[in-house]
Amino acid sequence: MAPGMYSTNPTQHTLQPIVTGATVIGIKYNGGVLVAADTLASYGSEARYKDVCRMKKVGEYTLLGMSGELSDFQYLGDTLDELADEDWQHEDGCSMGPKEYASYIGRLMYNRRTKMNPLYNQFVIVGKKQGAPTHLSFVDNQGTAFDDDYCATGFGALLAMPILRNEWRADLSLDEAKAMIVKCLQVCFYRDCKAYCKYQIGNCTGDSVTISEPLAMDHFWGHTAWTEKRLEDSGVIADTW
Numbered sequence: 001m002a003p004g005m006y007s008t009n010p011t012q013h014t015l016q017p018i019v020t021g022a023t024v025i026g027i028k029y030n031g032g033v034l035v036a037a038d039t040l041a042s043y044g045s046e047a048r049y050k051d052v053c054r055m056k057k058v059g060e061y062t063l064l065g066m067s068g069e070l071s072d073f074q075y076l077g078d079t080l081d082e083l084a085d086e087d088w089q090h091e092d093g094c095s096m097g098p099k100e101y102a103s104y105i106g107r108l109m110y111n112r113r114t115k116m117n118p119l120y121n122q123f124v125i126v127g128k129k130q131g132a133p134t135h136l137s138f139v140d141n142q143g144t145a146f147d148d149d150y151c152a153t154g155f156g157a158l159l160a161m162p163i164l165r166n167e168w169r170a171d172l173s174l175d176e177a178k179a180m181i182v183k184c185l186q187v188c189f190y191r192d193c194k195a196y197c198k199y200q201i202g203n204c205t206g207d208s209v210t211i212s213e214p215l216a217m218d219h220f221w222g223h224t225a226w227t228e229k230r231l232e233d234s235g236v237i238a239d240t241w
Contacts, residue, residue: 022194024067025181028134029173033126034181036185124138124153152164152184
């Protein structure tokens with residue numbers, strides 16, 4: 001619209017996410033905390049962008065994992081970078097950790113929701129400051145926030161949470177925690193059309209914050225129940241599928 005011109009339409013906000021990410025898994029283990037997500041960003045129902053990192057390092061000790069609208073995640077990431085820069089400029093020897101960032105994100109999401117202009121995301125915030133316990137928080141687009149030992153967003157809240165409830169232990173080793181996360185992502189990949197077979201794992205130990213390179217997930221689609229032709233006996237031509 002040209003300068004000086006005004007629209008007669010009312011102010012409009014985003015009503016539906018367009019480019020979205022699926023499940024994020026967060027889990028504590030003995031010595032740190034992990035967050036994992038696949039690398040797919042779907043354009044509607046199209047598997048469009050297959051090499052997207054849906055995690056972001058925030059400050060020195062925190063990792064943020066995202067489900068939902070990718071552009072809203074990018075906006076929040078820029079906001080958190082500005083907050084981290086301001087925190088560093090104070091030069092007071094203190095820095096925000098995962099608990100503080102989770103609280104900030106929760107209030108920001110609730111603020112946007114009350115203005116009827118929400119960020120269409122669910123977040124998993126994990127981290128560990130030196131000498132402090134591990135932290136894992138969930139925040140959604142309405143500002144609902146809670147801390148837990150494990151959580152999952154998106155379709156994973158239905159498919160992965162039962163696995164985590166049955167198998168999580170406080171004394172999990174790093175390898176056991178990674179294996180549990182991969183198991184959850186495999187189930188989501190089989191059942192969620194917006195999941196993908198490449199994933200990344202972020203790890204916070206208190207000494208370091210790392211995000212792995214994309215890893216390939218093992219999967220198998222040759223089960224008899226999926227491949228046998230079931231319509232021939234009823235007289236329907238199976239090839240119509």
